[in-house]
Amino acid sequence: MSRYLLNKFLYTVDRDPGLVERYRDDPEGTVAWWEAEQAGRILNCHDGESSTWLAFDDTERAALAGHDYPKLFELGAHPFLTLTLFIAMFERDHEPMGFQTEYAQRLAHVAMPYPDIAT
Template sequence: MSKYLVNKFLFTIDRDHELTERYREDPAGTVAWWEAEEANRLLNCIDAEKSTWLSFTDAERTALTTHDHVALFEMGAHPFLTLTLWIAMFERDFDEPLGMQLDYAAKLAHLGLPYPDIAT
């Protein structure tokens, strides 16, 4: 897994309200677009500075397109990046206070220490 690329996706999507909404409504389309257009753009550089080799694995692509934060965590995606993005996308779907966060945690409850390595 390219933890760097998955974390970069989560980070950049979360930092743009329009991309966050696009990812919520059309995850497969957003992941495909981002991988084709943004994955190889270097952070904080001019557009001419690009890489050419970065792409998601099939497992990463599937987890991102299905909004599967458990699979992403198990692969080593940073939990704070998924949590902040999931709050932006899904908190509105829960009626009770902290409902989304409690659901997020409950789905990860089966995992014990040591947690997957989140270093990139």
């Protein structure tokens, strides 16, 4: 498991409106494409720098492909990153503050101490 890679996915997708829409409409395809094409890119570096060892495990891949933000939180994804990305994708489908309320309700079962979010 790689909390770093989960957070990197959430961070990079959230910052690109086209990727946000792609992930909303085709989560499985977007996760597969991102893992194959983007996971090895080093953040904030030129295109020549990359790594070959990063990959999601099956649990991470399924949680991302299923838009399962409670599972992502349990896996250690940073809650701010999941919240901002999923607001961008799903807030439009709810009343004002409706998605934020749903997010809180779906994570209400998580008690302190919260899962470790350190990378």
